[in-house]
Amino acid sequence: xxxxxxxxxxxxxxxxxxxxxxxxxxxxxxxxxxxxxxxxxxxxxxxxxxxxxxxxxxxxxxxxxxxxxxxxxxxxxxxxxxxxxxxxxxxxxxxxxxxxxxxxxxxxxxxxxxxxxxxxxxxxxxxxxxxxxxxxxxxxxxxxxxxxxxxxxxxxxxxxxxxxxxxxxxxxxxxxxxxxxxxxxxxxxxxxxxxxxxxxxxxxxxxxxxxxxxxxxxxxxxxxxxxxxxxxxxxxxxxxxxxxxxxxxxxxxxxxxxxxxxxxxxxxxxxxxxxxxxxxxxxxxxxxxxxxxxxxxxxxxxxxxxxxxxxxxxx
Ligand SMILES: O=c1[nH]c(=O)c2[nH]c(=O)[nH]c2[nH]1
Numbered sequence: 001x002x003x004x005x006x007x008x009x010x011x012x013x014x015x016x017x018x019x020x021x022x023x024x025x026x027x028x029x030x031x032x033x034x035x036x037x038x039x040x041x042x043x044x045x046x047x048x049x050x051x052x053x054x055x056x057x058x059x060x061x062x063x064x065x066x067x068x069x070x071x072x073x074x075x076x077x078x079x080x081x082x083x084x085x086x087x088x089x090x091x092x093x094x095x096x097x098x099x100x101x102x103x104x105x106x107x108x109x110x111x112x113x114x115x116x117x118x119x120x121x122x123x124x125x126x127x128x129x130x131x132x133x134x135x136x137x138x139x140x141x142x143x144x145x146x147x148x149x150x151x152x153x154x155x156x157x158x159x160x161x162x163x164x165x166x167x168x169x170x171x172x173x174x175x176x177x178x179x180x181x182x183x184x185x186x187x188x189x190x191x192x193x194x195x196x197x198x199x200x201x202x203x204x205x206x207x208x209x210x211x212x213x214x215x216x217x218x219x220x221x222x223x224x225x226x227x228x229x230x231x232x233x234x235x236x237x238x239x240x241x242x243x244x245x246x247x248x249x250x251x252x253x254x255x256x257x258x259x260x261x262x263x264x265x266x267x268x269x270x271x272x273x274x275x276x277x278x279x280x281x282x283x284x285x286x287x288x289x290x291x292x293x294x295x296x297x298x299x300x301x302x303x304x305x306x307x308x309x310x311x312x313x314x315x
Contacts, residue, residue, distance in 0.1 A: 024065050028116065029073070030056035031080040038087050046136045049091045052120040055079040055101060060111030072111050079105075093212035094119040095159050095205075098150035106152055114153040116310055121146040143167075146216060147202070149311050158307035161212065162202035163220060169196035169263075174232040192279060194265035195232055197292075199223060202314065203246065203256040204307050210252050219253070222246050235262050235292045243296025254304070255297035257314040262290030 032054040040047040057079065063069035083101065091097045098117035105112050122145055124138035144166035151158045174195035179187070203219060226242040243256045265282040293315045297303075308314070 024062055026058075027061055027065065028056040028058045029061065029076060030054065030115070031076040031083075034080050034083050036083060036087055038091055040090070044135050048124055048138060049087075050122040050124060051091065051094065051097075052122075053083050053098075054118040055083060055105075055115065056117070057105055057112050057115040059113030059115075060109075072109075074105065074109055074112070093216075094121050094146065095148045095150060095161055095208070095210075095212040098148055099157060099159070099208055102150055102152040102157065106154070114151065116149065116151045118149045119147070144199075144220070148212075149202075151307065151310065153306065157208055158304065159205040159208060160202050160307055160311050161205065161216065162200065163216075164198075164200040166199040166201075166220070166223070167196070168199065168224065168227050169194060170228065170232070173230075176234060178233075194282060195235065195238070196263040196265060196284075197235065197260040198263065199227075199242075200259040200313075201242075201256055202311055203250075203253045204304060205252055206254045207252055215250060215252065219246050219250060222249055235260060235290065236294065239292055239294055240296060243294070247296060247298060254301050255295055257293070257295045257308075259291070259293045259314060262292060264289060 034051075034053045034055070036049075036051045036053055038049040038051075040049070057074055060072040063071065064073045082104065086097065086100060086104070098119050101117050102115060105115055123141040123143065125141045126133040126135075127137040127139050128134075129137075144163040146161075146163055148159065148161040171194055172192055174193050175191045176187075176193060177189035177191065179185075179189075201219075201223065222245045223242045226245040227238060230238050230241040232238045239258045239260055243258060246256050247253060264285045266285060267277055267279065268281045268283050270277045270281060295315065
């Protein structure tokens with residue numbers, strides 16, 4: 001991002017010497033956060049799909065911005081309606097739904113060059129009753145949110161999928177020591193601490209020919225397995241182990257980015273109450289928190305900046 005803001009003095013001189021005309025730069029427009037719940041009533045055992053969909057189109061907007069000529073401005077209201085209408089036939093994997101939306105806008109409006117479709121999916125569990133799982137009563141599953149950002153540039157499609165708010169904790173199997181000490185260092189080295197984080201991860205697919213639901217379940221399970229089984233000497237080491245395991249198992253994924261807050265748990269001093277504390281009672285601090293972020297990638301696979309350009313919050 002900073003690269004696009006950096007101008008050399010030669011460019012600045014060129015800018016000063018330009019004709020002075022003011023022109024429209026990159027732009028996109030659409031409806032953000034369209035909340036959509038679809039109930040599949042094909043059998044008495046209903047299925048629900050709960051989504052937050054954002055649609056942004058790109059292309060043909062000079063006249064709209066410069067003159068207020070809306071002849072090529074596909075209304076954001078139309079984009080919202082299209083999302084609901086497309087859900088009538090079923091949603092499927094959120095990646096496939098976003099790809100369908102993108103294809104529609106680019107193919108049906110000749111001036112639309114591309115766009116961006118972002119979907120979050122919230123999950124629900126069936127309520128357990130005395131008679132077993134209920135057919136049409138659900139309790140919101142407060143686990144992670146599944147995400148995707150599909151972008152289209154002409155015929156090219158970029159899919160970056162992921163998850164956020166996957167909260168995990170290990171009550172042992174985590175150490176942190178060997179870090180440099182200076183006059184500001186007070187942190188005590190530890191061979192046994194709580195390791196807790198809320199995983200946000202995003203991975204870039206190299207193809208759209210994927211069973212996105214199956215791969216999502218696999219990537220989620222691999223991340224949990226690696227978190228659980230890595231004896232951690234740093235959250236950074238755990239992060240890398242999680243990413244490496246995903247790339248080793250899923251060839252359709254080129255790279256994976258993580259943002260993982262280190263949710264600190266501090267041992268409470270119970271001595272004032274005449275009690276010991278053998279690593280049992282902790283204060284769960286909510287801030288500040290360490291923030292560990294990294295990309296795990298395949299050597300030699302070129303980066304695809306266009307895929308990531310609008311996925312914010314990652315290094
Ligand atoms: O896993 C950790 N990584 C760090 O970089 C760090 N820094 C810190 O104070 N505690 C931790 N823990």
